[in-house]
Each structure stands twice: as C-alpha cells, then as structure tokens.
Amino acid sequence: MRTGSLRLGSIATWAVLVFLLAPLVVIVAASVGAGGYLTFPPQGFSLKWYAKAVTTEGFVRGFRVSFLVGLAAAAGAAVLGVGAAVAITRHRFPGKAAVEGVLLAPLVVPHIVTGIALLGLFTTLRAPYSLWRLILAHLIITVPYVVRTVAAGLHDQDPSLEEASLNLGRTHLQTFLHVTLPLILPCLLAGSIFAFIISFENYIISVFLAGPSYATLPMELYGYMQYITDPALAALSTMLLAITVGLMLALDRLFGIDRLTLFR
Amino acid sequence: MYDVRLDGVSKAFGEVEAVRNVSLAVDAGNFLSLLGPSGCGKTTLLRMLAGFVRPGRGEVYIRNQMVNDVPPFRRNVGMVFQNYALFPHLTVAENVGYGLVARKISRPERERRVEEALALVHLTNFDGRYPRQLSGGQQQRVALARAIVIRPAVLLLDEPLGSLDRKLRERMQVEVRQLQRTLGITTIFVTHDQEEALSMSDLVGVMNGGRLEQLGTPAEIYERPATTFVADFVGTSNRLDGTVVGLDGEESLVRVAGTRQHLRIPQRTGDAPGVPVSIMVRPEYVELTARGGPGDDAPLFGEVRFSAYLGASVRYEVELGEGASLVSLRPRGIDGGGYARGDRVGVRIAPECFYRLAGEPRNRAGAAAGVESDGAIPDSFANGPVGEAGSDEGGSGVGESRRSGGLVPRIGDEPA
Numbered sequence: 001m002r003t004g005s006l007r008l009g010s011i012a013t014w015a016v017l018v019f020l021l022a023p024l025v026v027i028v029a030a031s032v033g034a035g036g037y038l039t040f041p042p043q044g045f046s047l048k049w050y051a052k053a054v055t056t057e058g059f060v061r062g063f064r065v066s067f068l069v070g071l072a073a074a075a076g077a078a079v080l081g082v083g084a085a086v087a088i089t090r091h092r093f094p095g096k097a098a099v100e101g102v103l104l105a106p107l108v109v110p111h112i113v114t115g116i117a118l119l120g121l122f123t124t125l126r127a128p129y130s131l132w133r134l135i136l137a138h139l140i141i142t143v144p145y146v147v148r149t150v151a152a153g154l155h156d157q158d159p160s161l162e163e164a165s166l167n168l169g170r171t172h173l174q175t176f177l178h179v180t181l182p183l184i185l186p187c188l189l190a191g192s193i194f195a196f197i198i199s200f201e202n203y204i205i206s207v208f209l210a211g212p213s214y215a216t217l218p219m220e221l222y223g224y225m226q227y228i229t230d231p232a233l234a235a236l237s238t239m240l241l242a243i244t245v246g247l248m249l250a251l252d253r254l255f256g257i258d259r260l261t262l263f264r
Numbered sequence: 265m266y267d268v269r270l271d272g273v274s275k276a277f278g279e280v281e282a283v284r285n286v287s288l289a290v291d292a293g294n295f296l297s298l299l300g301p302s303g304c305g306k307t308t309l310l311r312m313l314a315g316f317v318r319p320g321r322g323e324v325y326i327r328n329q330m331v332n333d334v335p336p337f338r339r340n341v342g343m344v345f346q347n348y349a350l351f352p353h354l355t356v357a358e359n360v361g362y363g364l365v366a367r368k369i370s371r372p373e374r375e376r377r378v379e380e381a382l383a384l385v386h387l388t389n390f391d392g393r394y395p396r397q398l399s400g401g402q403q404q405r406v407a408l409a410r411a412i413v414i415r416p417a418v419l420l421l422d423e424p425l426g427s428l429d430r431k432l433r434e435r436m437q438v439e440v441r442q443l444q445r446t447l448g449i450t451t452i453f454v455t456h457d458q459e460e461a462l463s464m465s466d467l468v469g470v471m472n473g474g475r476l477e478q479l480g481t482p483a484e485i486y487e488r489p490a491t492t493f494v495a496d497f498v499g500t501s502n503r504l505d506g507t508v509v510g511l512d513g514e515e516s517l518v519r520v521a522g523t524r525q526h527l528r529i530p531q532r533t534g535d536a537p538g539v540p541v542s543i544m545v546r547p548e549y550v551e552l553t554a555r556g557g558p559g560d561d562a563p564l565f566g567e568v569r570f571s572a573y574l575g576a577s578v579r580y581e582v583e584l585g586e587g588a589s590l591v592s593l594r595p596r597g598i599d600g601g602g603y604a605r606g607d608r609v610g611v612r613i614a615p616e617c618f619y620r621l622a623g624e625p626r627n628r629a630g631a632a633a634g635v636e637s638d639g640a641i642p643d644s645f646a647n648g649p650v651g652e653a654g655s656d657e658g659g660s661g662v663g664e665s666r667r668s669g670g671l672v673p674r675i676g677d678e679p680a
Contacts, residue, residue: 160349166336167314167343168363168414182353 024241031234038229049231050239059236062220066200069131069216073138074196078188080139081146081195086180088147089154090162104148106141114141115208122209129211137205142195149194153187154180186254193247193254201244266325267292267450268313268418273322274474275308282308284474285322290418290467293448295441297461300471301497306454309471310420313452315339327417337366342411342449343420347427348403350395356382356406357391363414381413384443401432408440412447419444419451425460437464458498462486470494489544492621501544502590503621508539515615518543523585525564529618542621549617550592552580552603553610562610566590568603578602582611 026040034044053059084103088096106114118137127133161183165175181188203218210216215223217240225233268290275283283305290296298306311317312324315336324331331339342363350359357378364374382388385405395403404424411419421440425433441464444451455461461468462482469479470493478490489495495503506527510517515528516535529543553562569589570581578596580603583589590611596602603609 158347158349160345160347161351163314163316163336164343164345164349164351164410165362166316167339167341168410169337169340169366170362171335171337174366179351 049235062217066217085150146191149191269325297465299461305474342416381409547593564611
C-alpha cells in the first residue's frame, strides 16, 4: 500500500516535470533543425538559425535595448532596494506598513495595469518617448525583488553585529559600509540578477511604453513571429533560455533559490 | 573615583518598565556583576552604558562625564555580546583590530596591539582564521580581545559565558577575572547565574523587576540579603515564620509557626511577645544530630523527609511541623554516616546564623535608590530597610558547608 502510493507520487512528479519541460525540449530541438519551418522532431542538424538569429538587425537592436534597460533597472533597483530594505528591517517609522505595501505592490498588480497606468501618467506629463520611460517603468516592477531578497538577508543578520561596530567606534554610515553591506552582498547580487531577468523578459509593460524606436527584445521577437515562423525564433529562444538558466544557477549559488519565493 | 555611575536611571519600553530608578556607582578597577532573572532589567542597564538605550529618566556617567547624549561610537566602552557578535567576513586579527582602525591608529601600532591582545587571551597564531573556524570558547576569547584592545574606560560583558559548557565556563570565569585584574579594567558583568556572580565579582547588584534590590560584596549578598527576593534568588535559603514569645538577654525566643518548638534569635529593638517574625537561614548552617546521641540537647527536632546524595555533601529536608521545614546541607560523613528518610533528628542552628527578613508585604520605596558603594560599602546597609540580624560584623559567616569546630564561614572572595 505504502510503496504503491509512493510510486504513484513519483509518477505524478515526473509527469509534472515532463509537462513543464516538454515545450522547452521542443524549442531547443527545433532550433537545430535544418528545415525552413519550426518542426518537431527536427529534420537534419544545422546551426544556421543561430547565425541568422544573431545577425537579424531587429533582434540585435532589441537585445541592446533590453540589455541596457535591464542593467539600468537592476542597478537602480539595487540602490533603492537596499535603502528601502534597511528602512523596513532596521527602523520604525510612521506609515511603515504602508511603505512596505507600496514597495511590494508591483508583485501583485497585473503588469498590464501597471503598463496602462504608466502610459496614462507619461501622456499626461507629455514625457517624450525615451529609454528613461522604459527604465523607470522597469524599475517599478523590479525594486520589489531586491527589497525582498535584501530584507531577508538583513532579517537573518544578527543586529548585534552592527551594535558591535558602533561600540567599537564606527559611525552608523561606516558601520553600514564595513559590516552591513559586505554581509548582505550575496543577497543584493541575487536580488539584482533577479531584477535583471524580470526586466529583460518583460513584454507587457514595454509594449505600452517603448514606442517604435525603443523596442525591446521580447517585442522584436513577437513582431518577427507575426510574419515569419522559422527556426531562428527557436534559436533565439534557446539562447535566452541559456542566459536565464545560467543566471538562475548563479542566483542559486549566491542565495539559495527557494528563498526568493514570494510567500515564505 | 567612580568609573561608572548611574543616577536615578529609569527606562520604559511602552508599558513595560524595564529599569526603575536605579542608582549605583562602580569604583575604578572593580568588577560588578548584575545578577537577576531574565527580564529583570540587567541587560537594559548594560545597553544604557553602551549607549544603545537612552535612559528615560536619570543620568549615566562614565568617568565623570555625563553620557546620556553621547552616541555609542564615541563612548570608548568595550562590550562583549552574548553571542559574541564577531564579524563573520573578517579574520580574527581584523576583528580584534576593528576598533583600532576606527580610531585611526597607525598600522604598526595596530598590529602590535592586536598581537598583544591575542596573546592575553591565549590565541596567538589564530590571527588569520575566520570566526566560523573557531570553537565557542575561542570565539569568546576573540570577542574579549576585541573589547579590551581599544583600552576602554569600562568593559561590559553581557552573559558571555552562557553558551559554554560547564567545564569551559568555569575556566573562562577564572580567565576573565584574571584578565580583568591584570588590566585593572572596570568591568560590569551581566549574568543570571548566581554562582558565577558570587565567585567572580567585587560587587554584586541583584536586580528584580527593573529594580536594584541590593548592591554589595558577594559575602554581603549571600550572608545578609536585604530582601526576600535576594535571599531566595541567591543560593538556597530556608525561611521560617514564627512569633516572639519571650525575651532572654540579648536573644528573643521565637515559636516556629506550625510547631510547638522554639528557637533563639538575636534580639532586635521592637521585639516583644506577640510580634511576628520571618527568619532565614542558609542550609549549610543547619546542623543535624542523631536523636539520643551525644548531641541530643538540640533545641529543635524533626523528621527527615528526603535526602539527596550530592557527592561532596548530602542534602536533607527536615520537617519540623506543619508547614515548617528546613533544608540542611551537610558534608558527607561528618554527621556520622548520614540519615535516612523517616529518621528523627535534632536540629541546631547558631543564633547568629539567622537572618531576619522584614515582614511581608514589603514597602521598599527607597530601597532601590541610593545604594552607592565606595568599594568598602558596609555602611550603606546600616540604613537599609532591613537591619541585619546580628551575624557578628567582621568575620564569621558560615560557608562552604565545611564545619570545623564552630561555624566558620567564608564565602567568596574578600573584596579587593
């Protein structure tokens, strides 16, 4: 009886894994096909679609935009996120709960709502299309990830370490630089990487705010797909997948990926 | 000269009064233990000295400077935290040198002092290790070295030995005390372990509910507790209630409640037949004699209800009557092989070993305040709410449950 239910459990686990991973396998396999269409199983073997993907002008431009926006958003989120996390974990101030709520709200507000709201705001302000609009929007949705990871790190850090530093003659700022920051660095890096990934793969918000000259890579990808469905799409997707998986592995090494879940 | 002085200090956290009107002073070079159960305010008091807690009322002085408004990083106070709080990302040498870097002390001087401090705590050659590579005892020493290397005005220790096992703990007690004496550093040590407080300190401050119940030498705390709380918290104590039934010269005759037995205690002004008294006696002063044996003129008698073999001594619980019982701690073998449960025994207690407690309920408005010490102390207790019930002043307390001839007491260290 017990072994029976155990077996059933492990079958279910494998079924879920297959269900989740099968589409990825299809995409990766299709990317190395020699034919002109997305097919599975692939016919022949060729890396030519990879060559096409990295030489398609739209993809290159989109990658540049996404990369820049991602870096800027991650850096901005790191600075704002650390500040906010320190305030939340180390200080008590009126309206603290409200601040926490606002900081984490972008995680629960649908991106389409955020996108429409920001479009409305920028239109009202008559802000011209620019990279900054995109960066600002991405900052809003990525800050919560840094706040969460860094706050978790600060929460686990023994507050008497900071007291020891003060006791030994370092001011609050020096204590932050010499004790607090070095100790939360892994969390901060993890949060920033997460922020970068979130920004890099975002489509919905970008679509509202980017305008034609600042199309991001996901936008270019989608646009391309409207007209052509050749294995170059699969090749690009595979490369994105590789980057994301690589970053996730780095994250896991730095931080432990299970700690990034929203509700602990 | 005082190195540390608290003047009517209070602190409340919301509704909770953590520290209530505490005044005390510690002489330069003295070792003060703050002793009390958890939540008694001792740690809050320590954190006030470090500058992490601002007193709500009252003033804190360090070396004659009022430091209420001085932030922690300008106080020059060394602190050893309960969990050591070593910086995990720094080596042992960097940890110890941390306060010297903050003081912008030149590198060669810094290295010399770090080395010196590590030698003092017997950790030479550990300088390159990280805290996680050290045992609990070693981490403890690093924390100590880090606190003393800055040559602080005061050294604060927040239950630093709490997490060590017994053997190591005892060794560290000795080491901390030796180091403190060598350096002549004024030290305040927070602990809930009364043995630790008695064995290590020049002065012990017993705290309860935010108040300083008594401040005195270990011997005074043990032998002449000022309050019932101190008597109960420090060591084991027996308490007997009774009524004065007669006066006889220097002594009062008291009938023990729940019995028909009488005992003699030193007389005090106001004693008259009918006056209720509460008296306390330490278990090691309670002598037992075999009924019918040579010592059978004992004034009290009772029945052994319980005996526990403790190795060096045996602990008996003797019932004198209804609701009146005494714990007796006897050196093993001295009373002729000991007694078994149910044995009838004579009980003898020298009158000067009794200590008189003020009646309950206690009203001790002034007791926490104004207990200052100038190292020698004894006078401050003369005016206390409780007079001492006449153990002869200078010399003989009883202690260590070793009996030779009469009752020859000696508890803890003599004050330095």
